[in-house]
Amino acid sequence: MKSTLLSTKSKFKLFLEPFLYEKSSTRNSKKVSDEHLRESVGSFFERHFGREVVDYLIDPFVAGTSAGDPESLSIRHAFPGLWNLEKKYGSLIVGAILSKLTAKGDSSKKGGASSGKGRSKRASFSFHGGMQTLVDALHKEVGDSNVKLGTQVLSLACNCDELSASDGWSIFVDSKDASSKELAKNQSFDAVIMTAPLSNVQRMRFTKGGAPFVLDFLPKVDYLPLSLMVTAFKKEDVKRPLEGFGVLIPFKEQQKHGLKTLGTLFSSMMFPDRAPNDQYLFTTFIGGSHNRDLAGAPTAILKQFVTSDLTKLLGVVGQPTFVKHIHWRNAFPLYGHDYDSALEAIGKMESDLPGFFYAGNNKDGLAVGNVIASGSNTADLVISYLESGIKQVS
Numbered sequence: 251m252k253s254t255l256l257s258t259k260s261k262f263k264l265f266l267e268p269f270l271y272e273k274s275s276t277r278n279s280k281k282v283s284d285e286h287l288r289e290s291v292g293s294f295f296e297r298h299f300g301r302e303v304v305d306y307l308i309d310p311f312v313a314g315t316s317a318g319d320p321e322s323l324s325i326r327h328a329f330p331g332l333w334n335l336e337k338k339y340g341s342l343i344v345g346a347i348l349s350k351l352t353a354k355g356d357s358s359k360k361g362g363a364s365s366g367k368g369r370s371k372r373a374s375f376s377f378h379g380g381m382q383t384l385v386d387a388l389h390k391e392v393g394d395s396n397v398k399l400g401t402q403v404l405s406l407a408c409n410c411d412e413l414s415a416s417d418g419w420s421i422f423v424d425s426k427d428a429s430s431k432e433l434a435k436n437q438s439f440d441a442v443i444m445t446a447p448l449s450n451v452q453r454m455r456f457t458k459g460g461a462p463f464v465l466d467f468l469p470k471v472d473y474l475p476l477s478l479m480v481t482a483f484k485k486e487d488v489k490r491p492l493e494g495f496g497v498l499i500p501f502k503e504q505q506k507h508g509l510k511t512l513g514t515l516f517s518s519m520m521f522p523d524r525a526p527n528d529q530y531l532f533t534t535f536i537g538g539s540h541n542r543d544l545a546g547a548p549t550a551i552l553k554q555f556v557t558s559d560l561t562k563l564l565g566v567v568g569q570p571t572f573v574k575h576i577h578w579r580n581a582f583p584l585y586g587h588d589y590d591s592a593l594e595a596i597g598k599m600e601s602d603l604p605g606f607f608y609a610g611n612n613k614d615g616l617a618v619g620n621v622i623a624s625g626s627n628t629a630d631l632v633i634s635y636l637e638s639g640i641k642q643v644s
Contacts, residue, residue, distance in 0.1 A: 403454055419442050469595055477578075482531045512540070513534070
């Protein structure tokens with residue numbers, strides 16, 4: 251209540267939302283209008299909480315988590331849980347409270363609450379040495395000979411026809427590693443799990459039973475570019491250090507104060523092992539739907555923008571002692587209003603190609619938790635597919 255981030259009017263609207271927002275008969279009917287199906291994240295939250303909440307809370311949140319903006323993102327695809335919550339309860343606040351109470355009741359019936367051990371709280375975590383530690387451990391477990399780096403998939407052949415089940419897949423690649431080229435000659439696979447962006451899949455050639463499997467039904471998906479700049483500064487050069495996980499910058503504030511970055515994580519505050527004791531480490535994000543061109547700028551230019559923004563936010567003086575730049579041309583798929591076409595295309599590939607499965611943020615959500623769950627669930631589907639011996643028939 252004491253925060254000056256929102257006006258008094260917006261604060262009152264937050265508290266009155268359970269009483270002012272009524273369930274729509276249209277939303278509670280089985281048939282939902284096209285207008286509501288295509289509603290943006292911005293419009294959805296503005297109806298419930300007002301424009302100021304969208305500009306100063308929702309905008310920086312979606313920019314920091316998906317590189318998107320409230321008007322381009324579809325509420326149904328980006329936040330399906332909230333979409334369904336509104337359909338069921340009308341008020342988001344009432345729905346959140348009742349859903350939590352229901353979950354607690356279910357846990358109590360199963361003995362979860364009586365044991366005195368509640369569910370683990372969500373929190374940020376990492377490994378000593380960074381998240382690469384996890385990737386390296388998985389690589390070691392799978393075996394170096396089973397991991398092909400620097401390898402481009404050119405084509406995939408499903409060895410089946412319209413009447414028979416799949417007899418496996420052959421994959422043809424172009425690789426800097428000579429041993430990987432043997433995939434085209436000597437190896438076949440029982441199933442394929444695809445996680446590549448649809449824009450990459452469109453460049454691959456598929457065959458089914460020896461005949462071309464044309465991918466002309468794949469839609470063009472908009473992917474958002476993003477650059478990540480990791481910088482370190484001596485503690486004595488950061489005059490206004492802030493505690494916490496970091497800062498997200500609303501687009502309106504970027505425009506008002508001439509800021510170029512989406513936000514910054516205080517990496518060494520979250521994970522002290524990330525930097526020497528006499529330095530702070532920051533991870534800054536640039537680009538996204540608000541500033542696509544800037545995401546691809548040279549490292550020297552981005553370093554200037556990051557240093558300038560950190561000077562305004564944290565009182566940084568001088569130059570960073572360390573700089574690392576990572577650029578993703580296709581960082582996130584944009585879950586826009588027409589993303590149904592992408593999901594339908596993925597579904598068609600899975601149903602028409604026996605032993606083909608899609609996973610990752612193109613299908614099951616953008617958050618790290620969603621992607622991990624997608625991989626786990628897809629692995630279970632593949633195991634069931636292989637153990638059943640019952641192949642899909644197109």
